[in-house]
Amino acid sequence: MEITVNHQNHQLKExxxxxxxxxxxxxxxxxxxxxxxxxxxxxxxxxxxxxxxDGDQVMLIKATQGG
Known part of the structure; x- marks a missing residue:
């Protein structure tokens, strides 16, 4: 199964x-x-x-500190 995470393809076994x-x-x-x-x-x-x-587009967003 292939998914896209933050614009990079990743293969998952199942x-x-x-x-x-x-x-x-x-x-x-x-x-x-x-x-x-x-x-x-x-x-x-x-x-x-x-x-x-298969084919899901995943976006991971990490919270950061700053100002």
Missing amino acids: TCSVEQMLVILLSGDAKGIAVAINQTIITKSNWSNHLLK
């Missing part, structure tokens, strides 16, 4: 949840991350339930 994808791609460090799939925000409470599909 269907997985947003939560599982974050563990694979970020080594489990998902603090301060917002996730949008196909331009729809996925709330953190739904990460374990939302299954990715």
